[in-house]
Amino acid sequence: MDRHSTPAARVRRSRAERQRETRDALTLAALVAFARDGYHGASLEAIAGDAGFSKGAVYSNFGGKAELFLAVMDYSLQTLRGDDWDPFAAAETGDDRAPQQGEPGAPEQGQTGAAEQGEADAAEMVRGFGLATLEFITTAARDASLIDSLRARSQVLIDAYERAAAARRPPGEDLPADDVARLMAALDQGISVLALSGVASAGDALLRTGLRRLVDPANAANEPPPARDDTTSRLPDVDRVQRLIHDTSEP
Missing domain, CATH: 1.10.10.60 (Homeodomain-like)
Structure with a gap:
């Protein structure tokens, strides 16, 4: 020194x-x-x-x-509290894909295996927390001391969807935005339960399609159907959990 x-x-x-x-x-x-x-x-x-x-x-x-x-x-639920949360945003595809083996910028073979394992671990954590949430809901729904707290967390999701519904509200829509938001939240949670139950075709792509048809059915009906192999899920998203695993594993 x-x-x-x-x-x-x-x-x-x-x-x-x-x-x-x-x-x-x-x-x-x-x-x-x-x-x-x-x-x-x-x-x-x-x-x-x-x-x-x-x-x-x-x-x-x-x-x-x-x-x-x-x-x-x-x-x-932190990501739902900001105005920049977009439930209609699709996963990155096409030119945004990761470089493959042999292409410039592609990871080495060992690094690729580690990345795939990390993604699998994160996806399993997302699934596990979803199952734990179902356990908690059934417990809290029967407990007068917890039901208000559970309702408040559900309202965070509904409020986020209400902002999204109001931003994309088509002309002439007479169903109140908060009612649309509750339908969107119900679809979100229903898709999640189906995915946790092992329904392979229930994922983020199908959810986005359903959400668009709830908000603006006339325009959404002209969109192509979702890819049936897109079964990614959210809340919390896999990328965020991957970062969590990385952060908590470091000394």
Whole structure:
């Protein structure tokens, strides 16, 4: 070290900042655990341990498993809160495809295998969290202390669809935008349940087609049908979960 230099002053984090970091770490560890073990099967002690804390840290930040799951739902719903969320946007295709083996910019064979495995792991996590969400819904719907919290999270999805419906509202439409939004949310959740049930043709492409037909049926009827092999899902999307896996696996 240069004898004329001085060490950088250590920045002390506030109590609120430390608590936020703890909550974030527990939330991300819980997402992984719920996706892997299900809502009922996940252990708060194991979640705390995966995040590097004792079980007491969970109860210092959350009221219990249900409140922790609600925090994970909030994390998954973040993308819906911004005005730039577009439920009609298609997955990248054509010229945006990744370079293939032998093409300039293509990854080496080992890197390709790792990327495919990472995508498969992320897709499995998305599916696992969807199943855990179904478990939570059936539990919360029977619990008077949780039903309002569950309704509030569902409203986030409806509000996002209402913004999308209002932006694409065709002339002469007399069905209120909030009613259209509820129909869109119902289609979204129904497609998700079908996909989780193993219906191979239920995916993002079919959902986008259905959403467009709900919002503007006259114009959407002239569009080509969706590709039946496009079965990607969202909330949270696979790319986002891949980044999460990468971030949480680093020391």
